Amino acid sequence: MTVLLEVQGLHKHFGGVQAVEACSFTAAEGQITGLIGPNGAGKSTAIDLISGFKIPDAGKVRFEGREVQGKTPHVISRMGLIRTFQSPREWPGLSVLENLILACFEPRRERFWRSLRGPSRAEKEKANAQLVEARAILDEFGLFHLRNERAGNLSGGQKRLLEFARMRMAKPRLVILDEPMGGVNPVLGERMAAAVLGFVTAGTSVVIVEHNLPFIERVTDQVVVMAEGRVIAEAPFDQLRGNPAVVDAYLGELPTYDDAES
């Protein structure tokens, strides 16, 4: 089992609030790692620090053995680490299909002079292949009929699906999903679970932040628990239940979820 992402002693404060404090954990290749914790635990901030959207006060982030802390978001993204945001961030004015096409970053074709000269034969073929793939992915997520729709007009749940579809299109080495189930109805939840598992099949490892614990139990191999900016536990989900620190952080919420589900 190789370590893909290694976070070491991250710190970040906002004014007087210590949002992330000495946060360390790892995510392994080919696995789904859950990142849970009560509201305000610092999960989203940790993601921002890892993906370069915020600059840590201290600490190291290694992705595939290379240090990435302090690098800009696009550099980290090009290395194969793509994250989503807590609220869906589609490109609202573009069509759903364009959203998917744009998920594939192609440094050469996006250059100004290349664009001016028009695509070469090989590029045309590649664009075609991409289009075919995009349609297939949209079909898989049940968005095919909406492919020409303005992405901003999709419903909340559809936007979440679109984010998954974009990730599938981008094929990164690691995705970090920030609450992908937020505001999604339970029926769609099934599809989400399948999609998350589908990433691993497609060769993408996953770090997932989620408040829905049954969902976390179902899909994750390993779970990192944060509270008040610190990592308080790092273990497979079934070993967490007996952990007093975790139970304490969730104010006894954890043992009762079985009732809630049935």
Added chain:
Amino acid sequence: MHEALLTLGFGLVAAAILSLSALAFTLEYSVTNVANLSHGEILTVGAYCAYLVQQHGGGVILSGLAAAAGGGLLALAVHNGVVDRFVRRGIGGLPTFIATLGVSLVIQNVLVIIFGASNLGYAVPQGAPRTVGPFLWTDTEIQIMVSTVVITALLYVIIVHTRFGKSLRAVSQNRSLARVSGINANRVAALTWLLAGLIGGYAGFILAESVGTFSPYSGFSFFLITLTAAVAGGLGRAVGTLVGGVIVGIALEFFGGYVSASYNLAFAFAILSLVILVRPRGLFVGGRRSVFE
């Protein structure tokens, strides 16, 4: 008298006018989150109102009141007619900002059609300069200084000690939260713009008094300097804006006095760009941040 002290005296007068204008701008910004590009026209309209009153034999006090009234009505009209409608429809800060640029264009050119595009003289008997502490000020300048201090103090009392001030602060912190807790946010915003307009109109009047001439464009040029003061102090922060106004006003006067008055506007914008680049949230807030923070 020492030359630097003289310059400081002029600088304080400039700073007073600038602070009033910047305070008004910041009030507008604080409750709507819209940077009002037609703010300069509030000053211009104030100056024209004062001019009309003066032409009909009104004294300084009457002219000042007329300027404040004109500015206040205009600000209220811009708020209720454009800004508030846009904000309520969920049209964002930038498009509304662009719309206020359109409003500015309309007001400027309406004034051009009514009064012509050229400079009008605003002559007031300045009175002989007299020593006030270390400074040498004319009666008009004393009037400007005293009224500015009084208005600022009044504004402080309104914001800190009245119920309206409390609502104003609540709305400026979080409009939807304020609304949920039973504050009529639209009314508070409208009243705040009215208040800002009163101050802005009066600032236009003392600007005309101090410069001696004005035109349909003078408010807009002065607005550019106002923007420097307001942004330097931190948009939407009253105390910061006041300090920003004083610093920028004095700095400009010294630059004008010792380097070159013709490049004043360029100098103001050099300051502004520097402030925005180094400290986008104002001089008094800091920290290392990425582009996305």
Added chain:
Amino acid sequence: MIDYLVTVLTEGSIFAIMALGLNIVWGWSGDFDLAFYGYVALGAYMTLVLTVGPATDPTTYILGLTLPFPLAVALAVVSAMVLALIVGAIALRHLRGIYFSIVTLGAVYVLYVVTGQFVPLFNGYNGVSGLFDPMGDVLGLDYSSYSFFYLGLCIAVLIIVLLLTTRLNGSRFGLALRSLREDERAAAAFGRDIYVTKLKAYVLGAGLGGLGGALYAGYLTAFNPSAWSPVETIILYAAILVGGRGSTRGVVLGVAVMVMGLQEATRYLPEIANQPSFAPALRLIITGVVLVLFIRFRPQGILPERRFRDKDPAGKGDAAAVEPVVTGPKLDTGAA
């Protein structure tokens, strides 16, 4: 009458070139740039000082060369792009939204004040003049046929610019720019270097602005600060907004309506009102009102930007069925 038509069309095509440049910055990349008219002005000034020869006594300006007009235009475009590179490199680094607009407004005012006050640069408020009928003597054209020639030149340049923007519009570069406009964070999360991409668009737009300015200088024969108050940029914005922000055909339509149409509609007003500033002031009032109304009621403009439409009802990812229907260029150059 025909002379008048030639005038209106020449001006229209020059403004269309400028507006197409601004559309790259505001329409595609999404930055409300108030410095744009500064690049237009620099293009105009540079064209003049590169062609009209040395300054004679009371006047002073830099360079004063007698280069051929096309070369001068090319150099003018380059200088506008260099200035945009400097301003953009500073302003686009950390600033977005109103802060970006304020700094660019500052930049153009600094430029304006310096041009007006620093006489050795471009002869201060009196400006530079003397560019009569560029290329007219080389081509042996007399006065009456020259205006037709210049109209033809402007239209030809406009067509080239249109081809260029249409091609970029549907390209990956154009699409990437749109993604910055729509959501910067998502664009960065998917690997786009926001700063560099935006800067490219900014410099490109300014280059087209400079080109428009160069042609404008050839048309006006002279240029001075009263020809370009920074407010001038608003007219271009109004044209883009009315036509359709981001849409190439929309921008051309917008210029036709807001520049040529408005000019035409208010043409006989000065005589009626007996006041010289009446017609220009009224035009600006209408421009301001139109700006407000369009932002409120039709922000997408008359001819909105078109999205790429995938027509293939049966194709559901079946490669065999898709291949003949959708071809590469459709995605790359079709109107997105």
